[in-house]
Amino acid sequence: MTEVIFKTPEGDEKVSLNPGERLLKGAYTLEMDVRYGFGDCGGNCVCCTCHVYVEEGGEGFEAPTAEEEDMLDTAFNLEDNSRLACQLKVSPDAEKIIVRLPES
Ligand code: FES
Known part of the structure; x- marks a missing residue:
């Protein structure tokens, strides 16, 4: 399991994901879709509401x-x-991933 930390307007929120799982799944687990309208298109790469800044642990992400x-x-x-x-899948060797949500 990899610890994924989302830096949100309400503070840091943590979730654990398995290798191969997408960060969007973690955001849904934390109900960011309800609170921030995060991941509006369900992961189909057509909405941009899942925009994040990768601050740590992004080495294993595919381009x-x-x-x-x-x-x-x-x-x-x-x-x-x-x-x-x-679009970001947890790589098998990732120990910790930190992403930040945009301000608005
Ligand atoms: S969830 Fe819509 S682009 Fe990522």
């Missing part, structure tokens, strides 16, 4: 696909470490 990059181009406050949580 973004062209589809993800196109979607990220529509995100507010895009940064170098911007990714879509629905």
